[in-house]
Amino acid sequence: MKMARSTTRILCRKIVIMPFITFEGSEGCGKTTQVKRLVIHLEKIGVVPEVFREPGGTLIGEAIRHLLQHSEENHAMTPEAELLLFEASRSQLVREKIEPAITRGDWVICDRFFDSTSVYQGAARKLDPVLVERLNTFVAGDCVPDVTFVLDVDRATARSRLGGRKIRDRMEEQPEGFYERVRDAYRELARRDTGRVVLIDGARHVDQIATEIWRIVRQRFALDSEIRTRRSAR
Ligand code: T5A
Numbered sequence: 001m002k003m004a005r006s007t008t009r010i011l012c013r014k015i016v017i018m019p020f021i022t023f024e025g026s027e028g029c030g031k032t033t034q035v036k037r038l039v040i041h042l043e044k045i046g047v048v049p050e051v052f053r054e055p056g057g058t059l060i061g062e063a064i065r066h067l068l069q070h071s072e073e074n075h076a077m078t079p080e081a082e083l084l085l086f087e088a089s090r091s092q093l094v095r096e097k098i099e100p101a102i103t104r105g106d107w108v109i110c111d112r113f114f115d116s117t118s119v120y121q122g123a124a125r126k127l128d129p130v131l132v133e134r135l136n137t138f139v140a141g142d143c144v145p146d147v148t149f150v151l152d153v154d155r156a157t158a159r160s161r162l163g164g165r166k167i168r169d170r171m172e173e174q175p176e177g178f179y180e181r182v183r184d185a186y187r188e189l190a191r192r193d194t195g196r197v198v199l200i201d202g203a204r205h206v207d208q209i210a211t212e213i214w215r216i217v218r219q220r221f222a223l224d225s226e227i228r229t230r231r232s233a234r
Contacts, residue, residue, distance in 0.1 A: 018102065018105050018106065018107055019107055019108075019146045019147065019217075019220070019221050020098070020102060020107075020108045020110070020143065020144075020145050020146050021038070021107070021108070021109045021110070021145060021146065021147050021148075021149070021217070022109070022110045022111075022112070022113040022115070022145040022147075022148045022149070023035055023109070023110070023111050023112070023148070023149050023151065024112060024113070024115045024116060024119075024148055024149070024150045024151070024186060025150050025151035025152065025153070025186060025202060026153070026155075026158055026179060026182045026183055026186070027158060027162060028153070028157075028158030028159065028161040028162040029151035029152070029153045029158060029202045030151050030153070030161070030202050030206065030209065031111055031112070031149075031151055032053075032111055033206055034149065034151065034206075034209060034210060034213055035051060035109055035111050037206070037209075037210035037213070037214075038109060038210070038213060038214065038217065039051060039109065041210070041214045041217075042107065045223065047107055048106075048107075049106065049107035049108060049109045050097070050098075050101040050106045050107065050108050050109070051108075051109045051110075051111070052093055052097055052098065052108070052109070052110045052111070053110070053111040053112065054086070054089060054090060054093065054110060054111065054112040054113060054116065055068055055069075055085070055086055055089035055090070055112075056089065056093075057089075057092075057093040057097055057110075058089075058092045058093055058096045058097060060088075060089070060092045061089040061090075061092050061093050064085050064086075064088055064089040064092075065089065067085065068082065068085055068086070068089075079121065079125045079127055080127070082121065082125070083117065083121040083125075083127055083132065083135070084135075086116070086117050086120075086121065087117065087135050087136075087138075087139045090113070090114065090117075090139045090140065091139045094139060094140055094141065094143050098110070098143050099143060102143070110145070113140070113145060113148075114136040114139070114140050115148060115150075115186075115189060115197075117132055117135070117136055118132055118133065118136065118185070118189070119182055119185040119186055119189065120182060122185070123181055123182070123184070123185030123188075124174075124178050124181040124182045124185065144196075145196060146196070146220070146221075147196060147197075147198060147216070147217070147220055148196055148197045148198065149198050149200050149213055149216075150186045150187075150189065150190050150197055150198065150199050150200065151200050151202030151209070152183065152186065152187065152199055152200065152201060152202050152203075153202040153203050154183075154203070155176065155179045155180070155183075157202075157203050158179070186199075187199065198216060200212060200213065
């Protein structure tokens with residue numbers, strides 16, 4: 001199990017943890033929606049986080065994203081090539097964006113991170129899980145999320161949410177068993193790493209989920225006292 005990384009800096013003579021938060025789950029679970037909701041909550045208290053997505057987030061990463069998801073050539077891609085491309089995109093993102101943001105003392109939110117590789121390439125594609133973990137560690141180094149929200153939804157719910165999309169990516173075209181392996185692996189991850197990974201019932205209303213996530217973020221990063229201090233200073 002990886003140790004959580006937390007950078008700290010001194011703000012107003014108080015030690016404040018600058019969190020690294022990731023969102024995970026199967027396609028259509030509502031991650032991106034919840035990332036946006038969390039950003040809104042944070043901005044209301046004066047925190048402007050750096051937000052990234054995987055694969056992507058850099059020029060090289062976005063080119064890799066296109067290759068992985070929508071290029072004509074990708075139907076012939078081997079699982080091994082796929083694994084290395086996801087790791088290549090992450091390597092670029094970590095060094096070009098995430099590490100500098102953490103060093104500056106910014107909050108960082110990432111829509112997918114190394115858990116996606118453990119789950120999709122390790123558990124669902126059945127590549128050697130030990131090798132996948134070693135590559136994750138090689139690429140992410142000390143950039144381990146402080147908290148990871150896994151949004152859990154069943155396949156029918158996810159499908160109905162993605163139903164309107166005209167362009168489906170390669171993963172969304174996988175057979176039924178693939179979706180179940182992904183979902184099971186995320187649930188297993190949440191059972192194994194209770195300190196970092198929080199399983200969220202993603203089938204509820206957007207507002208309910210956003211409220212729960214905001215409550216957990218406030219608690220984990222002691223934001224309530226920060227909010228009270230700011231209110232009383234107004
Ligand atoms: N991948 C990625 C790997 O295999 N290995 C890796 O290492 C990495 C990093 C990325 C793909 O790459 C794979 C996993 C993925 O297959 P992507 O295009 O980035 O693909 O897509 P996803 O990350 O899967 O994200 P999606 O956009 O498909 O889904 P989200 O972000 O889970 O869902 P969201 O928020 O966009 O919502 C989808 C729809 O549902 C609605 C939204 O309004 C939207 O219309 N919605 C809700 N509706 C009702 N109730 C709710 N609670 C709702 N929440 C959202």
